Amino acid sequence: MSSAAHDTKIRRLHTRKSKKASLPFAPEKVWIDKKVADHPQTIRILNKLKNCDYDVVDNVKKLKRPSDLSAAKKQMVLTYHKGDAFKPCQGIGNEHLCCNYRVIDLISGCPMDCSYCILQSYLYNNPRTTVYVNIEEILSQVATFLSKNSQKFFRIGTGELGDSLALDPIVEFASVMIPFFASKRNAILELKTKSTFVDHLLDLNHRNRTVISWSMNTPEIIESDERDTASLDERLEAAKKVAAAGMGVGFHFDPIIIKKDVGEMDRYIKVIDRIFDELEPKQISWISLGLLRYPKDLPNLATQRFPDTSLFTGEMVPSGNKMRYLRFIREEAYRPLWEHLKSKLPPHKIYLCMETPAVWEKVDPTVKGNSCIEKRLCNTESINFDYQAKPTIF
Ligand code: SF4
Secondary structure (H helix, E strand, C coil), X not given: CCHHHHHCCCEEEECCCCCCCCCCCCCCEEEEEHHHCXXXXXXXXXXXXXXXXXXXXXXXXXXXXXXXXHHHCCEEEEECCCCCXXXXXXXXXXXXXXXXXXXECCEECCCCEECCCCHHHHCCCCCCEEEECCXXXXXXXXXXXXXXXXXXXXXXXXXXXXXXXXXXXXXXXXXXXXXXXXXXXXXXXXXXXXXXXXXXXXXXCCCCCEEEEEEECCHHHHHHHEECCCCHHHHHHHHXXXXXXXXXXXXXXXXXXXXXXXXXXXXXXXXXXXXXXXXXXXXXXXXXXXXXXXXXXXXXXXXXXXXXXXXXXXXXXXXXXXXXXXXXXXXXXXXXXXXHHHXXXXXXXXXXXXXXXXXXXXXXXXXXXXXXXXXXXXXHHHXXXXXXXXXXXX
């Protein structure tokens, strides 16, 4: 038993060792908050993890402390989310333009392992993958918010503190969320992933209220710095399945990496061309662009774990609470990608993620504020239905 077990008064229930994980990313160890030990979602998740070692914990807060991240990624904590699990994206309200996105925290942590992942910094004090089993309560917060703000339309996602689908074969939250959003008039759900775990979602009744999005990068960066994620070909294959099922598909080129100079954007242009070889523009809800940015402590944390990574070699400057490439480099890097995307997709389906008004001014001067980006993305072509034309609740 680990040292955490000693100081958390853990009641050991069973130990069933796995010979071979039958589920992708099945944890080696599950810690169960005593308060949710009998919760139906806990029982359902444990039934899927029959070969896993698990313990019930009296005080789950004592598990929140720094520990080796690679080991912590193989552990799962089942608990409940107190307070507000539904909130504005962290981009809202700072000096960068944001699309007024909202996020739902259902999972914090990720079993995949990207060198640039900001969770290495954000979750430093709480690195174990945490799953909030009170999903129904959390969705009722969302339902109340949507009905109180029925005149507005919202894009809502789950991928802020982890990958939306990497653990879905185990937790199956997407199968709850997609029908929930199908019943809503004024919101669309976005599930962002680097996995291919979509097969279990294809037959769900989504009513055009779900977009599944892939983070995209060059095959070289995927190979060198996105450990345990799907390859570019696999992501595109999964996106084709989702499009064939009638759901929206999105892509996020984020983080775009400049190691030496903006000539490297040619590699990203090839990836854009791959997308349009495989999908029709009308099947794509949106594509975003976001250059590498990170909290100041990230290079130190990441290079301790991945000494061979060359991601942190570009010249960066402090901007807000993050490090970013110099502004003129960002403008030069975005311009060819934006122009290339514009030749394939209407401009209202393209946006920059968390960029300054000054950079937007150079890339697309028609965009003047958050509500402008929001309005462009919530057009009927992107979301594939006209929510304003349907005044009654479905
Ligand atoms: S897939 Fe996303 S959340 Fe997971 S390690 Fe990579 S960047 Fe972090």
